Amino acid sequence: KLDIVLYPDSGLREVCKPIAEMNDRIDRLIDDMFYTMYDAPGIGLAAPQIAVQERLIVVDVSEKKNEPLALLNPEIIRSAGKITWEEGCLSLPGIYANVNRPSDIIVRGMNRDGKMIELEANDLLAVCIQHEIDHLNGKLFVDHLSGLKRMRALQKFKKLQEEGDLDE
């Protein structure tokens, strides 16, 4: 299990580098990311959340946790519709807020077999993939909130972290 990087770590604000090709290092990283994601538990994880500044995400929104999807250099090439979801983030534990995003997307990327794929994602899978791609661009879900809501969310996160420190 890898340690998940917490806000306000500067690595979460970097634009990640594209991955040139699928190889053993990336294959092992994908396994470590899935293990860390399922253990959290979570339904998505982006490489910068485990301090790797490269364009790699893993998601699995299935009930049975048996539909793992890893994408290298993912890009959204079509988006439509609208959905509001109460999002959380493993890098901002304890903070939740409603975020509006397109509900239907087409995403292109390389899968762990090194094959370029395009897939349609809707609803929660679309939300999750957009949330993870945001991470690759140094964006966090709180950035989609209005100034006041964002400030309140980050103040609450700060307090939760300070309380946590006291409990130590």
Ligand SMILES: O=C(O)C[C@@H](Cc1ccccc1)[C@H](O)SCc1ccccc1
């Ligand atoms: O931090 C992350 O990237 C993992 C996120 C992914 C995510 C957030 C909001 C909506 C969809 C995906 C989550 O913390 S994973 C935790 C979770 C579990 C069940 C439902 C929603 C979020």
Ligand SMILES: [Zn+2]
């Ligand atoms: Zn997140």
